[in-house]
Amino acid sequence: MDDTKPIILWFRRDLRLSDHAALTAACETGRPVIPVFIYDGLVETLEAAPKWRLGLGLQALSKTLADKGSRLILRREGRALKALRALVAQTGATSIYWSRLYDPEAVARDTSIKEAFKAEGVEARSFGGHLMFEPWTVETKTGGFYRVYTPFWNAVKNVGVDTPRPTPRDIRPPQDWPESDTLDDWQMGAAMNRGAEVVRPFALVGEQSAQGRLGHFIADVVDGYGDNRDIPGVDGTSALSENLSLGEISPHQCWHAGHRAMQEGKRGAEKYLKELVWREFAYHLMHHTPRMLDGNWREEWDAFPWKTDADSAHVVAWKQGRTGIRFVDAAMRELYVTGRMHNRARMIVASYLTKHLMTHWKVGQHWFEQCLIDWDPASNxxxxxxxxxxxPDASPYFRVFNPDTQLDKFDKHRDYVSRWIAEGRADPHKDALAFFDAIPRSWNLSPDDPYPDPIMTLDAGRKRALAAYEDRGF
Known part of the structure; x- marks a missing residue:
């Protein structure tokens, strides 16, 4: 291979320079490397918060590359193949490297691109890095895929995870850089409207911030992780889902940091490793059963009488954090102010929507897809x-979380609720007030409004859900 011919390094959800297999491989050739991001049809279809957060990540990556004497080339084109072909023609590149993605649309796109460039004599290589274990490499003893988490964990927990790669010392630039779009012209935060200004202070953007977040977690939080991870009013989790979703940090880096903490005797470290593997399990299942993204994984649930009206009065109240159920409402308000939601709270709001309100999980899935800055297709x-x-591996289908008893258990002193609900309080928390700055003006909500009565009593909702399960023979 001519060592003067550039390699196009196609960034996607891998916005970092350390532990980046494709970047390392490209730099090791000694050839010029042209980092590229393409705003294609798959980026276009991202919802408001994920697209805005991606824009912030690209801004940070561009600066990191510039500090290394490189740059990020931006191209907007409906079809990534067309954009890549144009770059190959303009730069004389003979190779294209990228990190794998695993959702069906990305797989179909990348497969067709590989086939097209193979026919044209251009090297197209994909690398791992978004996951610790490629989904097709973990098999049961009979050769199938895992459907239950615990056996999956047992199968991988002692498998060696690749040691994270260092940041390349040098990224050789090309003799001439191709033209680039301007990130501001893409207006990736347009759909966030005024919410962007509210959420921005809560987003920790870029590789350096992600490493700092991991360092804080390992030093100060992981020891108590097993006890505190379910308490939404304390700093008890890693909060790295935001950075993992865009590849600003790798799961390998998180695993090895957690594993070292476990060897040092930090009590919550193994539980943290299990949560990293839960993410892997979600991707394992998405790879083998991609229907889970838009249909019931257990097909017998297709006949279940869920409601599907995303604009019903009950669903609108749920979206607005006005159900009259404090744990649910606090969680939804946290979502609008921070772009994230505590994991225990996610379970509560999901259970309330799908069980107490008998609304299809796809309604909630789509709303989260619009609002989460840590949105991830498999995990969501x-x-x-x-x-x-x-x-798959579902919580017992008949389990209906009671938000009030969950609040008593996990928010005994009401720290979480007090932080996020303003109505009825003489001196509301600033974050509770920020909710009213983040939401659409068309909702016409005010902190001076009275707090609502429950739209559905917990006992009545639970009985209705259990009756529906029994009626359908579950």
Whole structure:
């Protein structure tokens, strides 16, 4: 291979320079490397919060590359193949490297691109990095895929995870850089409207911030992780889902940090490793059963009488954090102010929507897809179906979380509720007030409004859900 011919390094959800297999391989050739991001049809279809957060990540990556004497080339084109072909023609590149993605649309796109460039004599290589274990490499003893988490964990927990790669010392630039779009012209945050200004202080953007977040977690939080991870009013989790979703940090880096903490005797470290593997399990299932993204994983649930009206009065109240159920409402308000939601709270709001309100999990899945800055296709679908009862390794389908008893257990002193609900309080928390700055003006809500009565009593909702399960023979 001519060592003067550039390699196009196609960034997607791998916005980092350390532990980046494709970047390392490209730099090791000694050839010029042209980092590229393409705003294609799959980026276009991202919802408001994920697209905005991606824009912030690209801004940070561009600066990191510039600090290394490189740059990020931006191209907007409906079809990534067309954009890549143009770059090959303009730069004389003979190779294209990228990190794998695993959702069906990305797989179909990448497969067709590989086939097209193979026919044209251009090297197209994909690398791992978004996951610790490629989904097709973990098999049961009979050769199938895992459908239950615990056996999956047992199968991988002692498998060696690749040691994270260091950041390449040098990224050789090309003799001439191709033209690039301007990130501001893409207006990736347009759909966030005024919410962007509210959420921005809560987003920790870029590789350096992600590493700092991991360092804080391992040093100060992981020891108590097993006890505190379910308490939404304390700093008890890693909060790295935001960075993992865009590849600003790798799961390998998180695993090895957690494993070292476990060897040092930090009590919550193994539980943290299990949560990293839960993410892997979601991708394992998405790879083998991609229907989980848009349909019931357990097909017998197709006949379940869920409501599907995303604009019904009950669903609108749920979206607005005005159900009259404090744990649910606090969680939804956290979502609008921070772009994230505590994991225990996610279970509560999902259970309330799918069980007390008998609304299809896809309604909630789509709303989260619009609002989460840590949106991840596999984890979002897996989480909603797990709670709803229609998914793999699901919580017992008949379990209906009681938000009030959950609040007594996990928010005894009401720290969480007090932080996020303003109505009825003489001196509301600033974050509770920020909710009213983040939401659409068309909702016409005010902190001076009275707090609502429950739209559905917990006992009545639970009885209705259990009756529906029994009626359908579950």
């Amino acid at each position: 679908a897996m989480g909603w179906q797990w709670v709803a009862g229609s998914g």
